[in-house]
Amino acid sequence: MNKTKFLGPKVYLLIFPAIALVIVSQCITFPAKFNWLLVIFLISIAIIERIYMHLFNKLWLPYFIIVIGLIIFAKHSILYSFFYLVPDAVIIWLKRKVSIWYDLLPSLSISLITIVVGNSFYNWTSHSYISRLETLLLLFVINWVLAYFFSFFESGKLTTSPVVSTFIPSWFEIGVIFPYLAVFNYFSYPVVMSAFLAYLIVVKVCHSRRMQVNETHVRQLISLIGTKLQLQILLMDLGSIKGVYYPNKRLIVIDHKLDYPEQLDTLVHEWIHCELRKYKKSPLFLEEIWVTILEAVISWYYVFNLKRIFTAGGYK
Numbered sequence: 001m002n003k004t005k006f007l008g009p010k011v012y013l014l015i016f017p018a019i020a021l022v023i024v025s026q027c028i029t030f031p032a033k034f035n036w037l038l039v040i041f042l043i044s045i046a047i048i049e050r051i052y053m054h055l056f057n058k059l060w061l062p063y064f065i066i067v068i069g070l071i072i073f074a075k076h077s078i079l080y081s082f083f084y085l086v087p088d089a090v091i092i093w094l095k096r097k098v099s100i101w102y103d104l105l106p107s108l109s110i111s112l113i114t115i116v117v118g119n120s121f122y123n124w125t126s127h128s129y130i131s132r133l134e135t136l137l138l139l140f141v142i143n144w145v146l147a148y149f150f151s152f153f154e155s156g157k158l159t160t161s162p163v164v165s166t167f168i169p170s171w172f173e174i175g176v177i178f179p180y181l182a183v184f185n186y187f188s189y190p191v192v193m194s195a196f197l198a199y200l201i202v203v204k205v206c207h208s209r210r211m212q213v214n215e216t217h218v219r220q221l222i223s224l225i226g227t228k229l230q231l232q233i234l235l236m237d238l239g240s241i242k243g244v245y246y247p248n249k250r251l252i253v254i255d256h257k258l259d260y261p262e263q264l265d266t267l268v269h270e271w272i273h274c275e276l277r278k279y280k281k282s283p284l285f286l287e288e289i290w291v292t293i294l295e296a297v298i299s300w301y302y303v304f305n306l307k308r309i310f311t312a313g314g315y316k
Contacts (some may be wrong), residue, residue, distance in 0.1 A: 004302075010102050010153060011107040012104070012153040013101075013102050013150065013153045014101065014105075015107075016044070016105075016106040016109035016113065016146070016150070017105045017106060019098070019109065020108075020110075020112040020113050020116075020298075021109075021111055021137055023112075023113065023116045023117075023313060024078060024112055024116060027119065027120065028077055028078045028079055029075065029076050029078070029079065029081070030076065030079060031075070031076050033082075036118065036218065038080060038083075038187065039080070040072075040127075041189060042067065042081075042083040042084040042087075042100070043083055043084070043087050045084060045193075045196065046084050046085075046087040046088040046091070047087065047091065049063050049067075049088065049196075049200075050088060050091045050092070050095075051192055052118055053116060055193050057241045059271050060175075061146075061166055061169060061170075061203065062111075062114075062139070062140060062143045063171070063196070063199065064081075064084060064085065064088075064111050064115075065114075065136060065139045065140060065143065066173070066177055066181070066195050066196050066199055067079050067084055067192060067193065067196060067269070068115055068139075068141070069136055069177075069178075069181045069192070069195075070181060070184055070186065070187040070188060070191065070192055071187050072115065072118050072119050072135060072139070073122060073127075073135075073184075073185050073186065073187075074186060074187055075084070077115065077119050078112070078115060078116055078119060079090050081111070081112070081115050085108055085111050085112065086108070089104045089107070089108050092104060094232065102154070106150055107150065107303050110143065110146040110147065110150060111143070114142045114143045114146065117138070117139075117142055118135050118138055118139040118250060120141070121134075121138055122135040123137055127185065129183065130182075132181070132182035132185065133178060133179060133182040134179040136181060136182060137174065137178060140170075140173065140174065140178075152292065156204075160269070160288070160291075160292040160295065161262065161265065163292050164269075164292070164295055164296045164299055165210065165261075165265075166264050167296035167297075167300055168202065168206050169202050169203050169206055171198070171200045172199065173199060176196070176198075177195050177199055178228060180195060181195060194282045207253070209303050209304055210261045210303055212303075212306060213264050213303060213306070215259045215260055215261045217218035217260065217264065217302075217306055218260050218263045218264055218267070220270075221264060221267060221302065222267065225267070225271055229271070229275075230250055231250050231251070231252055231271065231274065232249075232250060232251045233251075233252045233253075233254065233267065234251070234252070234253045234254070235253075235254050235255075235256040235263075236253060236254075236255070236256055237255065237256060238253065238254075238255035238256065240256075241255060242254070242255050242258060242262070242266045243266040243267070243269065243270045244256060244270070245270040245271075245273045245274050247273075247277040247278075249276050252267065252270045252271060252274065254266050254267055254270070261303070264299060264302065265295060265301075266297045268295050268298050268299050268302070269291060269292075269295045272290075272291045272294050272295060272298070273287070273291055276291065278288070
């Protein structure tokens with residue numbers, strides 16, 4: 001039984017450290033003299049970040065791209081990234097005692113793989129503003145793709161929840177932080193710190209707004225959807241399933257064990273599925289992409305407009 005468990009999906013998480021070990025050993029370079037001010041700065045940022053890290057899952061909010069974003073355009077970026085990533089991992093382990101093999105090491109490896117690929121890509125480019133912006137976007141995409149594989153190997157299933165919960169912070173990073181960082185082709189402490197703090201503020205505001213969603217908001221949305229769209233919506237124990245929809249019966253069932261923000265997200269997700277099935281059926285993969293994007297937009301619209309939308313009588 002123990003052997004079967006060891007050889008389960010989680011063992012594939014060790015692929016990340018194996019890949020990281022190979023490519024880091026091939027690409028890392030060492031300076032003749034360490035920049036100790038940069039080392040102290042990176043360690044300090046790791047500590048500051050960890051204070052806020054309870055807000056969202058680290059894998060889905062790549063803070064390290066902001067911090068490493070300018071180092072990636074300079075020499076020895078892979079080496080200096082260790083002074084940010086390793087202290088961060090150590091603090092996580094001291095606070096949460098997570099698995100070193102199946103949590104810390106794979107997540108650390110994902111960041112290192114992302115940095116090595118980004119560094120190699122930038123070295124291949126013309127080093128222009130567009131090249132730097134493309135490099136930052138590449139870092140973001142690689143991190144998300146690897147994070148999805150991490151999630152699948154860890155839990156045995158894919159989930160859209162991180163896409164929805166981090167939708168606004170992610171677009172703030174893409175639309176504001178990256179164009180700002182790409183202006184600079186060298187590491188600037190004020191630039192990195194200002195971008196990092198701005199990002200933390202956005203994350204903090206988004207987290208605070210999501211945590212305001214309560215049972216009343218969920219039930220009012222259930223009433224709104226049920227009344228206006230003639231859908232029956234039930235809350236019950238679905239085990240490990242978050243929600244299901246039955247388009248022919250106009251029925252949605254949501255797992256009552258979810259917290260209220262996730263109940264709202266799941267309700268919107270299943271409602272969109274029901275509505276899309278009224279039209280021409282598309283491949284499940286494409287449908288899921290559209291549903292996830294619409295879910296993120298609609299869910300965050302509700303989250304940021306709770307007081308205006310919901311009243312004692314329902315929809316205003």
